[in-house]
Each structure stands twice: as structure tokens, then as C-alpha cells.
Amino acid sequence: EIVLTQSPDFQSVTLKEKLTITCRASQSIGSRLHWYQQKPDQSPKLLIKFASQSISGVPSRFSGSGSGTDFTLTINGLEAEDAAAYYCHQSDTLPFTFGPGTKVDIK
Amino acid sequence: EVQLVESGGGLVKPGGSLRLSCSASGFTFNNYGMAWVRQAPGKGPEWVSSISHSSSFIFYADAVKGRFTASRDNAKNSIYLQMNSLSDGDTAVYYCVRSPSSGVYDVFDNWGQGTMVTVSS
Numbered sequence: 473e474i475v476l477t478q479s480p481d482f483q484s485v486t487l488k489e490k491l492t493i494t495c496r497a498s499q500s501i502g503s504r505l506h507w508y509q510q511k512p513d514q515s516p517k518l519l520i521k522f523a524s525q526s527i528s529g530v531p532s533r534f535s536g537s538g539s540g541t542d543f544t545l546t547i548n549g550l551e552a553e554d555a556a557a558y559y560c561h562q563s564d565t566l567p568f569t570f571g572p573g574t575k576v577d578i579k
Numbered sequence: 580e581v582q583l584v585e586s587g588g589g590l591v592k593p594g595g596s597l598r599l600s601c602s603a604s605g606f607t608f609n610n611y612g613m614a615w616v617r618q619a620p621g622k623g624p625e626w627v628s629s630i631s632h633s634s635s636f637i638f639y640a641d642a643v644k645g646r647f648t649a650s651r652d653n654a655k656n657s658i659y660l661q662m663n664s665l666s667d668g669d670t671a672v673y674y675c676v677r678s679p680s681s682g683v684y685d686v687f688d689n690w691g692q693g694t695m696v697t698v699s700s
Contacts (some may be wrong), residue, residue, distance in 0.1 A: 506686045515674060515690040516624060522686070554642075559623055563684050567640050568626040 474498050476560050477573035483506035484577045491547045494575045495560035500540045506564055507536055507545045511556045519558075520545060581605040582691045583675045588686075588694030599660040599694060601675030609653040612678040614687060615660050617671035627673070629683035630658060633647070636683060642668070665695055665698045672696075 485491050487567045495505065503523040508516040518527050520536035523543055533548045533555040547554055560571040587599040614629040628649040629639045637649050643662075647698070651658040658675060672693040678685035 504684070507590075508687075515692055517690070518686060518688050521688070527688075544585075561624070561687070563686060566638050568629070570624045570626070573623045 473567055474501060474562055474565050474569050476562060476569055478558075478571040478574050479570070480574060482575045482577070484579050485550050486579045487550055489550050491550055491554075491576065493545045493558055493576075495543045495571050496543070497541045497543075497562060498550075499565075501562045501564035503539050504562055505536075505538065505543045506540065506561045506563065507534075508559045508561060509554075509556045510559065516559065523568060547576075550576075550578065554578070581677065583677065583689060583691035585673065585694035586692045588673065588696045589646065590697045590699065592700050593666055593698055596661070596663045596666065597696060597700070599673055599675075599696070601655045601658045601691060603658070603675075603677070606677070608656040608680055612674045612681055612683045612685060613651060613658045614676045614678060614683065615658075616674045616687065617669075618674070618693075619668075619671040622671075624674075625671070628660065629678070630685055632681035634673050634679050638683060650700060661675075662696070665696075667698045669696060670698050 477496050507520040510516040524536045557573045557575050584602045606664045615627040618624045628639045630649045645665045648661040674693045675691040676687040677689040679688045
């Protein structure tokens with residue numbers, strides 16, 4: 473099973489700040505890594521697919537990069553509505569797995 | 580607009596069974612792979628099962644293999660998850676999700692609102 477680790481576990485940030493979340497895979501997964509945002513009492517929402525591909529309707533301040541085993545999600549200019557948990561997910565190898573999540577709080 | 584609506588969750592005793600349903604609309608259902616993903620309280624999402632567009636391929640997480648059965652009815656735009664021999668480790672919100680391709684090795688681009696399954700005596 474491919475294990476995904478995320479860092480940090482939790483981040484408290486100020487508005488307009490830049491935030492970077494990392495996701496590391498236990499083995500190479502190419503670019504088959506996706507990012508989701510989940511706000512309290514809501515379903516996860518797709519933010520970035522295949523490491524760096526943007527999703528229609530997602531603000532441009534969200535971007536992704538990486539390949540192989542190391543990936544990053546960057547939020548440029550954090551807004552209040554970005555307070556949420558963020559999860560990475562790999563679709564390269566069964567069983568599909570998710571990272572443990574990064575909780576982002578706005579100071 | 581893509582809509583995925585789950586139903587069938589509830590409270591069940593350990594060892595019991597439950598059948599979840601997911602009704603899809605807003606897209607050509609028989610062209611897309613579908614999946615079930617669950618999320619235990621306070622935890623991250625966990626993939627449960629994926630089913631290809633024609634049901635040719637169905638895969639399960641080890642934690643549910645032999646106990647859960649996924650199926651779909653393309654005529655009814657629906658997928659199902661039959662869950663047997665439930666234990667408290669199965670307590671979670673169960674989401675119906677879509678993959679934007681006919682297969683299963685893909686992103687989960689649309690999620691339902693989820694249905695809660697609670698296993699407790």
C-alpha cells in the first residue's frame with residue numbers, strides 16, 4: 473500500500489499569507505496525486521488534479537506541483553474561506569490512499 | 580449539474596447488514612467509473628471500493644473485502660454498496676464519488692453529501 477504523509481498536520485495562518493502543504497508518497501506515483509479541500513460538515517471538494525492541473529471554478533490562488541514522491545499544494549494569499557482541512561490522494565496504485573490531512577486555521 | 584445522492588445509512592448492530600444506494604444525475608452515468616469513500620468521525624477519507632463504467636472491474640479495500648459488495652445499475656443511474664458483517668470500525672460517513680473516466684484509476688471529481696453509518700450495540 474502506498475502511504476501518503478502530509479506536513480504540517482496543522483497550520484494557523486494570517487490572511488493574505490502564503491501557505492505550502494507538502495505530501496510525500498512512500499513510492500513513486502508519477503503525477504497521479506490529487507488535492508481536496510474539506511470544510512466542516514461538508515464533503516471533500518477537488519482542488520487540484522494530477523499534481524498541477526487546475527480545476528474549473530477553483531480560485532487561482534490554489535496551485536500544485538511535484539511528481540514522483542514529493543508534491544506541494546500552495547495557497548497564495550490566504551482568504552478567510554480557505555480555513556479547512558486539505559487532503560492529498562493517490563490514484564496510481566490500488567488500494568487508493570489519502571494523506572492524513574492538514575488542518576488550516578485563520579488567525 | 581452533477582448530483583450524487585446517497586441513502587440507506589443508519590444505526591445497525593455489530594454483525595448486521597446495510598445496503599447503501601447512490602442516485603446520480605446531471606451526466607451520462609454509464610460513461611463514468613464510480614466509487615465509495617468513507618470517513619470515520621474526526622479522520623481523513625478512506626477509499627472503500629471502485630467500480631468501472633460497465634461493472635467489468637470492481638475493486639475493494641482489504642478492510643472490506645469479502646464483507647462489502649459494490650454494484651451498479653446503469654439503467655437506474657445508481658450504484659450500491661451491500662455491507663455485511665458490520666463492525667464498529669465501519670462507522671463512518673459513506674460518500675458516493677465519481678471518476679471522470681470510464682475506469683477506476685482516476686481522480687474523484689464529484690462527491691455526494693454522504694450518508695452516515697453507525698455500528699453500535
